[in-house]
Each structure stands twice: as C-alpha cells, then as structure tokens.
Amino acid sequence: MLKKKSILSLLGIFSFAILGSFGPPTECPSKDAKTKVKTMLKPYKYDSAKTTRFTFKAKSQKKEIEVPLFLTEKYKLLFTVDGMPVRPSVKIYNKDISTKNRELLFNSDDHKDKTEFEYETKKWTRKVFVDIEVPAASDSLGSGCVFFIVGYE
Amino acid sequence: MKTSLPKFAVFLVASAFAIGISSCNSSSESEDSLAQDTTAVSMPDELTEEDSVSVILPSPLQIATLFKKSGLTYLDGLTNETSKASSYSSTNKRALNAGVYMTDLAYCVLNKQTQKAMDYVKTVRSLGAQMGMSSVFDNNSFVDRFEKNINNEDSLAYVVADLQMETDMYLEQNDMVKLSPIMFSGAWVEALYIGTKVYEANKEETINHKITEQMIILDKVISLLDKYSGSDEELASYTATLKDISAYYNSIPAVQQAKASEEQAEVKLSDEELKQLSAKIVEARKKIVNA
Numbered sequence: 001m002l003k004k005k006s007i008l009s010l011l012g013i014f015s016f017a018i019l020g021s022f023g024p025p026t027e028c029p030s031k032d033a034k035t036k037v038k039t040m041l042k043p044y045k046y047d048s049a050k051t052t053r054f055t056f057k058a059k060s061q062k063k064e065i066e067v068p069l070f071l072t073e074k075y076k077l078l079f080t081v082d083g084m085p086v087r088p089s090v091k092i093y094n095k096d097i098s099t100k101n102r103e104l105l106f107n108s109d110d111h112k113d114k115t116e117f118e119y120e121t122k123k124w125t126r127k128v129f130v131d132i133e134v135p136a137a138s139d140s141l142g143s144g145c146v147f148f149i150v151g152y153e
Numbered sequence: 154m155k156t157s158l159p160k161f162a163v164f165l166v167a168s169a170f171a172i173g174i175s176s177c178n179s180s181s182e183s184e185d186s187l188a189q190d191t192t193a194v195s196m197p198d199e200l201t202e203e204d205s206v207s208v209i210l211p212s213p214l215q216i217a218t219l220f221k222k223s224g225l226t227y228l229d230g231l232t233n234e235t236s237k238a239s240s241y242s243s244t245n246k247r248a249l250n251a252g253v254y255m256t257d258l259a260y261c262v263l264n265k266q267t268q269k270a271m272d273y274v275k276t277v278r279s280l281g282a283q284m285g286m287s288s289v290f291d292n293n294s295f296v297d298r299f300e301k302n303i304n305n306e307d308s309l310a311y312v313v314a315d316l317q318m319e320t321d322m323y324l325e326q327n328d329m330v331k332l333s334p335i336m337f338s339g340a341w342v343e344a345l346y347i348g349t350k351v352y353e354a355n356k357e358e359t360i361n362h363k364i365t366e367q368m369i370i371l372d373k374v375i376s377l378l379d380k381y382s383g384s385d386e387e388l389a390s391y392t393a394t395l396k397d398i399s400a401y402y403n404s405i406p407a408v409q410q411a412k413a414s415e416e417q418a419e420v421k422l423s424d425e426e427l428k429q430l431s432a433k434i435v436e437a438r439k440k441i442v443n444a
Contacts, residue, residue: 027326038318045218045311046318048209051325066208068370070219071419096206126369149318152215 028053028145029083037078037116037149044076044151053145056086056137064097065130067150074153075121077130079108082115084144089133092119096129208373210333212317213252213340214310216367217259220344223359225351227264232257233343233442235276240444244284245387248332249441251280252339255317260347262309270309274299274316281320284332289316289323334377335388338395339441341367341374346438349431361427365420368402375399394437401433 028051038046052063069075079090089109095102105128106119121128132146217225233253241247258273260266278290290296295316302308324333345367352360378392402408411420422430 034322045214046314047212047215049318049321049325050207050209052207064206066206066373068208068211068373070211070215070366072222073215073219150209152218 033082249339256343
C-alpha cells in the first residue's frame with residue numbers, strides 16, 4: 001500500500017513537471033531580454049512597445065504592425081527575438097502589405113548573428129510597417145514572441 | 154493486475170524522462186536555429202490571420218513634447234483637477250482619466266510646474282491602484298524617483314517615459330490591453346484640448362500644424378476602441394463622440410486635398426475651422442472628465 005502511494009506521488013510529481021514544461025511561458029520575452037532592449041534604447045525616450053505572439057504551426061505565418069510616427073521626429077525601433085525558439089524574419093516597409101512596390105527599409109536577415117537589432121527612422125516619415133514572418137515549425141515548439149520598443153529622440 | 158501499476162508507472166516515469174530530455178534537446182536545437190539561415194525558407198506573401206494587422210499608439214509624453222517644441226506655453230487652469238479622481242467609478246472612466254492625468258503630468262513636467270506634476274504623479278498612482286495596477290508604481294519607486302529628480306526637467310521626462318513603459322508592459326502582461334486605447338484616447342483628447350486652448354490664446358502657427366498632425370492618429374484610436382466596445386455602451390457612446398470629431402476634421406477641404414495628394418505636407422486650418430474642431434474636442438473632454 002505504501003509502495004503504491006509512493007508510486008502515485010512520484011507520478012504526480014512527474015505529471016506536474018511534464019505539464020509545467022509545456023505550459024505557456026509566464027513572461028515572453030524574458031524580463032532580462034526586455035531590460036536589455038530598454039537599456040539599448042537610451043538616449044531615446046520610450047514611446048511605445050509591442051509584443052507579438054506566435055503559436056508554431058506546420059505552415060509559415062506573417063503579422064504586420066503599423067507604427068504611426070510624427071513627421072519632425074526621429075525614432076529608433078529596437079527588437080528582440082530572444083523569445084522565439086525559431087528565428088523569425090523582421091522586415092520594415094514604408095507602406096502596408098497591400099501596397100505594390102513598397103520599399104523595404106530594414107531586414108533582420110542582414111543581422112543573423114544578433115537576437116537584438118535596431119532600426120532608426122529618418123525624419124519626415126509618417127509611418128512604418130513592421131512585418132514579422134515566422135517559418136513553418138513543429139507545433140511541439142509551442143509558442144514564442146517578438147518584442148519591440150519604439151523610442152523618440 | 155497487481156504488477157500492472159508499477160509497470161505502468163515505470164513506463165510513465167521513463168516517458169517523462171524521455172520527454173524531458175527531448176524537451177531539453179529541442180530547446181538547445183532552438184537556440185541553434187536562431188543562427189540558422191532562413192532565407193531559403195518560404196515565407197507567406199499575405200498575412201496569415203484575419204487579426205494579423207495591428208497598430209501601436211504613441212505615448213502622451215511624446216505628444217506633449219511635440220506641442221512643447223512647437224511653442225506650447227503653460228496656461229494655468231487648463232488641466233483636470235486632481236480632486237475629481239475619486240469620483241470616477243467605472244473602469245472606463247478611470248482608464249480615460251488616467252490618460253488625461255498622464256498628459257497633464259507631462260504638460261506640467263515640460264513646463265517646470267513641479268509641484269503640480271508631483272500631484273499628478275500621485276493621482277495617476279491612485280487611479281492605477283483602483284484599476285489593480287499598484288505594482289507598476291510600487292515595484293519601480295516612481296514617486297521616489299520623481300521626488301529625487303524634481304528639479305531636473307530632463308530626468309523627470311525620463312521618469313514619466315519609464316512610467317508609461319511599465320504601464321504599457323503591465324497591461325500587455327496581464328491581459329488588460331483593452332485599457333491601452335482607452336487610456337491613450339483620454340490622453341490624446343487632453344493634449345488636443347490643451348493645444349487648441351493655447352492656440353486660441355497665442356495663435357502660434359506651429360501649434361496649428363501640431364494639432365492637425367495629431368488628427369492622423371484619431372482614426373487608429375477609433376478603430377481600436379470599436380474593436381473593444383462590443384456591448385459596452387459607455388465606451389461605444391464615448392467612441393461616437395470621437396467619430397464626430399473625425400467626421401468633422403475629414404470634411405475640411407484642406408484635409409481632403411492633403412489626403413488626395415498623398416503628400417507629406419502639413420495641413421493648416423483656418424481659425425474658424427480650428428474653433429469648430431476645438432468645440433468638438435471640448436465636448437469629448439467633458440464626457441471624460443465629468444463624473
């Protein structure tokens with residue numbers, strides 16, 4: 001009886017451990033990753049931030065975020081892909097996805113050695129569009145996120 | 154039958170280890186995959202979900218800074234009284250007025266009204282606590298940091314920017330993102346209210362340009378509020394007031410011309426147009442600040 005109880009307790013502990021390992025992360029990206037980009041933002045002042053979450057699927061995914069800007073200001077966009085188990089592609093365009101011949105302003109594929117990267121806007125820009133592309137991946141990877149922060153000069 | 158449980162248990166324990174090990178492996182593979190070449194991977198040409206387009210909104214401090222740079226001076230009596238804070242009883246009202254007070258705080262900081270700014274910090278903290286956000290202040294010692302930097306305008310601006318950042322992150326982490334556009338719209342209306350009132354007083358042309366520049370954000374705010382209004386009649390009624398402002402602004406010939414040309418040129422409104430716009434902003438603000 002005692003043996004049975006011990007086994008059941010052991011089972012309980014392992015079930016908890018297994019379920020815990022597949023549960024959603026409490027904070028994505030990690031506090032450390034956020035702190036790192038917050039530090040990198042200076043001397044720019046914080047303006048806004050966005051966490052975009054992805055649940056991995058057998059097919060690739062794309063999301064677009066519009067970032068309105070004010071004409072006379074200069075901005076810095078700082079990204080971290082630390083919360084992504086599969087590397088995404090972050091591209092910044094001058095116009096949205098429905099516009100043909102839009103201009104590619106930034107491509108994270110040019111910075112493959114980094115998990116944090118930045119883009120500085122030029123003055124007289126009204127808005128930019130951040131496209132985040134995630135390749136097809138095993139759903140066993142669960143979910144991840146891309147975090148970016150916008151600062152103004 | 155007696156032996157089946159231990160065997161089953163051994164199998165489960167072994168499976169747990171196997172899954173655990175495989176999970177460890179997949180995380181190390183994941184780290185490796187961050188450095189892998191993804192150029193060969195096919196990416197979608199279109200957005201993959203209906204809800205795949207989103208917009209982020211600027212901070213009240215940045216809007217106040219833009220107005221300040223354009224010559225916005227301090228006029229006493231324009232900001233919302235801190236004593237009203239305790240009369241806001243619904244979550245929408247609290248969020249809207251937290252935004253209003255954030256703009257008032259920024260306006261006071263940028264114009265060296267330090268004691269008033271301190272009062273607004275305390276009021277924002279109090280409203281935040283009523284919305285369950287005490288930890289934003291308590292974990293970051295904002296009131297202490299504010300007091301320590303009270304005589305340094307630049308440092309205070311960084312403290313206010315940090316406060317906005319921690320608030321935004323708290324809302325996102327705690328499934329309270331609905332409150333973000335509500336708070337922002339309160340901040341936006343207050344900034345436009347102050348901007349139009351100061352313009353009426355000094356006719357500074359650059360402020361005129363800043364007011365029209367801010368109008369570009371309005372439609373984004375309305376679409377976000379529409380998304381969250383649902384059966385919330387209080388929020389829907391407030392959003393209707395903003396739609397009225399947008400409809401009037403978009404009916405102005407100079408605005409229509411600028412939109413048609415797709416140029417980056419700044420729009421300048423006539424005094425009469427600004428007067429009418431200002432009246433609509435005053436009406437929206439009344440809906441927010443009156444309990």
